[in-house]
Amino acid sequence: MKQFLTFVRKEFAHVLRDRKTLLILFGMPVVQILIFGFALTSEVKNSRVLIVDNANDAASQQLLTKIEASQYFEVDRSVMSPLQMEAAFREGEIKMAIVFPANFNEDLLHQNQAHVQIVTDASDPNTATSLTNYVSSIIQDYQASLNQTLSVPLRILPETRFIYNPQLKGVYNYVPGVMALVLMLVCVMMTAVSIVREKETGTMEVLLVSPFKPVLVILSKAVPYLILSLVNVGTILLMSIFVLDLPVAGNLLLLLAESTLFIITCLTLGIFISIKTSSQQVAMLISLMGMLLPTMLFSGFMFPIENMPVPLQIISNIVPSKWYYLIVKAVMIKGLGFSAIWKETLILAGMTLFLFVISLKNFKIRLA
Amino acid sequence: MEAVVVNALSKTYGQGATRAVDNVSFAVSKGELFGLIGPDGAGKTSIFRMLTTVLLPDGGSAAVDGLDIVKDYKEIRNRVGYMPGKFSLYPDLSIEENLNFFATVFNTTVEENYDLIKDIYVQIEPFKKRRAGKLSGGMKQKLALCCALIHKPSVLFLDEPTTGVDPVSRKEFWEMLRRLKEQNITIVVSTPYMDEATLCDRIALIQNGKILSIDTPANVVASYPDTLYALRSEPMFALLQAVEHYPHTRNSYAFGEYMHASFTDGVGEDEVKNYLREQGIAAVEMKKTTPTIEDCFINKLKN
Amino acid sequence: MTETVIKTDKLTKRFGDFIATNGITFEVHKGEIFGFLGANGAGKTTAMRMLCGLSKPSSGSAQVAGFDVYKQTEQIKRNIGYMSQKFSLYEDLTVVENIRFFGGIYGLSNADIKTKSESLLAQLGMESEAKKLVGSLPLGWKQKLSFSVAVLHRPKIVFLDEPTGGVDPVTRRQFWNLIYAAAQDGITIFVTTHYMDEAEYCNRISIMVDGKIEALDTPRALKQRYNTTTMDDVFYQLARGAKRSE
Structure with a gap:
């Protein structure tokens, strides 16, 4: 046991003395949260809006003038068929379309209510919500000004529809995403690289020729990164609560416990990579290309998995971060309890066990 | 044990x-x-x-x-x-x-x-x-x-x-x-x-x-099998090449300040010096020397 | 009067308070094999970098191949060759590809490279290895090839940084034969080594201790001055008192 502790102390010395890496490790979650939270917050100004005015009557004209007056929109008036409109959305030419029905004014006067269709591209949820809210408030303003002089109130009913991402996923999804990303990076890459470094410098050779159990050499490497990662989880949660006003809806202890499980999954993955490689460069490349990229692509926080082709959806299942991402979203944002995530937890635990067993099997007590 | x-x-x-x-x-x-x-x-x-x-x-x-x-x-x-x-x-x-x-x-x-x-x-x-x-x-x-x-x-x-x-x-x-x-x-x-x-x-x-x-x-x-000689002259490179081309040379190579050489049986200092004089290398210092480990290694490698 | 190809005067390099090379003054003549010895950390590498135009001196002056080490580093680089034990050739390129590459960066014409590489391979007896990867060759061959490539563009001076470390004694001597042949052709050789017997092959040697040149002469004269029979002893007597190491 004393040997193990000495080893862990040594690992801490390695981590703490490498100032630059340390700075990156602790700075990274902060920077990522800030980037995702603010820098990527959608710029609503000058969004191109298509207006299809099938009515072309007094009421629609008045409302249009109000919308055009806003600095947020760049209005494009043209009559388009629904098909053309869809193409324009797909090409990214427009962010929003406002469609007036043919008898807008008539409906308003005779039936006391009229509909306006508002279609928004929600692939960028932040922008989509802001745009929709803005247009709705302009319509409400207009409605209020009409009703000032009337005894029977008129109602304009906006029919809002989001396309591409109807549930507006992604608004806060990046917080769980960043957590998965950071943990993946710290645990997988740093662990793998630090073990392989001992192989490269030849110290592994000396350690092998010692009574110290080689398995412990590797386990002791994992301890500092476990602690480092928990600190990172704490940082991200604090930032999310105090900077982004996104509190933890569910049980904090549950969230921490699940994070620890995911950290251990990542550590075993890092250890497995280190067993299979013999140069720091290769270890780094495998971690980046093989782990980080899939986390971004397949965990669902950047690209909705439901929209992917089926083979990719299937592949996404073997990416551990996907399951962790689901867990964090459930606990942190939806406030659900363990009963909602036991399946995901079981999958992660299973993956960890599997990685641990194949690592043990592949572990070599000799050089070649 | x-x-x-x-x-x-x-x-x-x-x-x-x-x-x-x-x-x-x-x-x-x-x-x-x-x-x-x-x-x-x-x-x-x-x-x-x-x-x-x-x-x-x-x-x-x-x-x-x-x-x-x-x-x-x-x-x-x-x-x-x-x-x-x-x-x-x-x-x-x-x-x-x-x-x-x-x-x-x-x-x-x-x-x-x-x-x-x-x-x-x-x-x-x-x-x-x-x-x-x-x-x-x-x-x-x-x-x-x-x-x-x-x-x-x-x-x-x-x-x-x-x-x-x-x-x-x-x-x-x-x-x-x-x-x-x-x-x-x-x-x-x-x-x-x-x-x-x-x-x-x-x-x-x-x-x-x-x-x-x-x-x-x-x-x-x-156990070094031959008599080993150390030779020296100015310029060394000419001497090295001359000895290398001498038909009775078994081994010859530079060795620090001198060059070391061994010859076929019966060839001694006089014969070598005569040959070198014919080659235009007159002022040659030549003496018997004790082989070093390096000489032994070279000998083993060459044979 | 022989031509002087390297001339330094009180050449000094400071790193903060540390004086790596402390006012060294010496001359090297055309066609000479000049041994540059010193303990680890004595300042050899720093001095060599300055002479190759890779590092700017703090004070003093030096001309290499007639060019100033402060202002004319580009001309210096064109007139020197360099080979070290650590980096010499690309292991994942073939012998011929390496020759073509290094010939190319020194601006040799294609025809020139072709004739030179043929004669080079013939000289080394490596014609059958021409298409092999350099990484698959034995160390000794690599070193010989690497030297030949370093002098391919007929530089005035070639700098060799511990060229024979770990090479077997027979190959080491073949390597020195190449050096001798190059020197005969008028190429000046500037070499560092840890093998003291190799120091004897040099026309003159300098021994650096703590940034200064403590001795510079022919091997024979040095042995006489220090009253000993081996270069090893000369080196030991001089370097034993060294205060610093890398």
Whole structure:
């Protein structure tokens, strides 16, 4: 046991003395949260809006003038068929379309209510919500000004529809995403690289020729990164609560416990990579290309998995971060309890066990 | 009892590629300072790795302290000290931390065996807070030796400890080894520097995975088959070429300030000088000389 | 009077408070084999870098191949060759590809490269290895090839940084034969080594201790001055008192 502790102390010395890496490790979650939270917050100004005015009557004209007056929109008036409109959305030419029905004014006067269709591209949820809210408030303003002089109130009913991402996923999804990303990076890459470094410098050779159990050499490497990662989880949660006003809806202890499980999954993955490689460069490349990229692509926080082709959806299942991402979203944002995530937890635990067993099997007590 | 017994040990890397170690056998007695002398790529490191149990042999067997290198690898790892070719220290840990770390790994403390490393450690102790990465080659080498010795190993394996180290540090290092030998530690050391061979009790000359000869340095020298001459003239290059083209030359090569040459039987100083005079090289200094290990090595390589 | 190809005067390099190379003054003549010895950390590498135009001196002056080390580093680089034990050739290129590459960066014409590589391979007896990867060759061959490539563009001076470390004694001598042949052709050789017998092959040697040149003469004269029979002893007597190491 004393040997193990000495080893862990040594690992801490390695981590703490490498100032630059340390700075990156602790700075990274902060920077990522800030980037995702603010820098990527959608710029609503000058969004191109298509207006299809099938009515072309007094009421629609008045409302249009109000919308055009806003600095947020760049209005494009043209009559388009629904098909053309869809193409324009797909090409990214427009962010929003406002469609007036043919008898807008008539409906308003005779039936006391009229509909306006508002279609928004929600692939960028932040922008989509802001745009929709803005247009709705302009319509409400207009409605209020009409009703000032009337005894029977008129109602304009906006029919809002989001396309591409109807549930507006992604608004806060990046917080769980960043957590998965950071943990993946710290645990997988740093662990793998630090073990392989001992192989490269030849110290592994000396350690092998010692009574110290080689398995412990590797386990002791994992301890500092476990602690480092928990600190990172704490940082991200604090930032999310105090900077982004996104509190933890569910049980904090549950969230921490699940994070620890995911950290251990990542550590075993890092250890497995280190067993299979013999140069720091290769270890780094495998971690980046093989782990980080899939986390971004397949965990669902950047690209909705439901929209992917089926083979990719299937592949996404073997990416551990996907399951962790689901867990964090459930606990942190939806406030659900363990009963909602036991399946995901079981999958992660299973993956960890599997990685641990194949690592043990592949572990070599000799050089070649 | 023998400290190390190696019996027909072989190792091949890759499929049917070059044999790094080819049927090597030797034995090292307890308390002996045994040298594996040979250039890079001769197979020295592979032999060391097999004896320290980190590499499995393809053929043959070996025992360290009476323990089999394949079966009893765990016990061997408890007993031997090993300094691999690259000085294996943690550059970001200080001298003190490195030493304490290796002591703990080997289940001991620095205090317990301090007398063993004292002579060496006092030389680097003034810098004990300095990180190993900032030490000079000579100091790193001393620290690595301390780390390899800290658990009082019965056999010490040193793989090219003096490569790339300047002559002064090399000399100091060999003096340290001599003092360790007095403490009755068996030492197996490898080096590409032929001049270091004479400092060993016995040596094995090794090239291309094969052992050329094993004996005491004195016997290796005594078994040199020919009379060896040292020659000198200005300019040396002309002399070298002239002797090389002399039909009765067996071996000829530059050797420090002189060149060394041996000739076929019956050819002596006079014949050679006459030939050289014909070639226009008159002022030649020529004398018999005692072969060195390097001469013996060259002779074995050429035949 | 022989031509001087390297001339330094009080050449100094400071790194902060540390004086790596402390006012060294010496001359090297055309076609000379000049041994540049010193303990680890004595300042050899720093001095060599300045002479190759890779590092700017702090003070003093030096001309290499007639060019100033402060201002004319580009001309210096065009007139020298360099080979070290650590980096010499690309292991993942073939012998011929390496020759073509290094010939190319020194601006040799394709025809020139072709004739030169043929004669080079013939000289080394490596015609059958021409298409092999350099990584698959034995160390000794690599070193010989690497030297030949370093002098391919007929530089005035070639700098060799521990060229023979770890090479077997026979190959080492073949290597020195190449050096001798190059020197006969008028190429000046500037070489560092840890093998003291190799120091004897040099026309003159300098021994650096703690940043200064403590001795500079022919091997024979040095041995006489220090009253000993081996260069090893000369070196030991001089370097034993060294205060610093890398």
